Amino acid sequence: MIKLYQFESCPYCVKVRRKLDQLGLDYEKVEVSRDRSQRAKIKELSGQIKVPVIEDSDGTVVNDSAKIVEYLEEKYA
Numbered sequence: 001m002i003k004l005y006q007f008e009s010c011p012y013c014v015k016v017r018r019k020l021d022q023l024g025l026d027y028e029k030v031e032v033s034r035d036r037s038q039r040a041k042i043k044e045l046s047g048q049i050k051v052p053v054i055e056d057s058d059g060t061v062v063n064d065s066a067k068i069v070e071y072l073e074e075k076y077a
């Protein structure tokens with residue numbers, strides 16, 4: 001299943017959730033701390049600390065909402 005690292009109120013995360021819902025994809029939300037020092041997991045995964053980040057079931061990791069939407073459309077639309 002796709003994992004979405006996010007904040008609930010982040011507008012870029014809303015955009016990605018909308019696309020996941022539109023495509024009918026199951027996904028797990030992982031709430032990321034607002035404290036930048038607590039973002040070791042997404043830093044390790046994506047090389048940066050901003051959300052959203054997705055980790056697909058095949059291990060593909062994508063950050064940046066525009067790139068994530070493009071990835072989801074190419075792979076699942």
Ligand SMILES: N[C@@H](CCC(=O)N[C@@H](CS)C(=O)NCC(=O)O)C(=O)O
Pocket residue numbers: 007009010011012013036049050051052063064065066
């Ligand atoms: N261009 C990025 C922007 C992502 C972004 O700025 N996310 C904010 C949350 S809405 C963030 O993680 N900011 C860093 C922080 O909160 O420390 C995208 O479209 O995903």
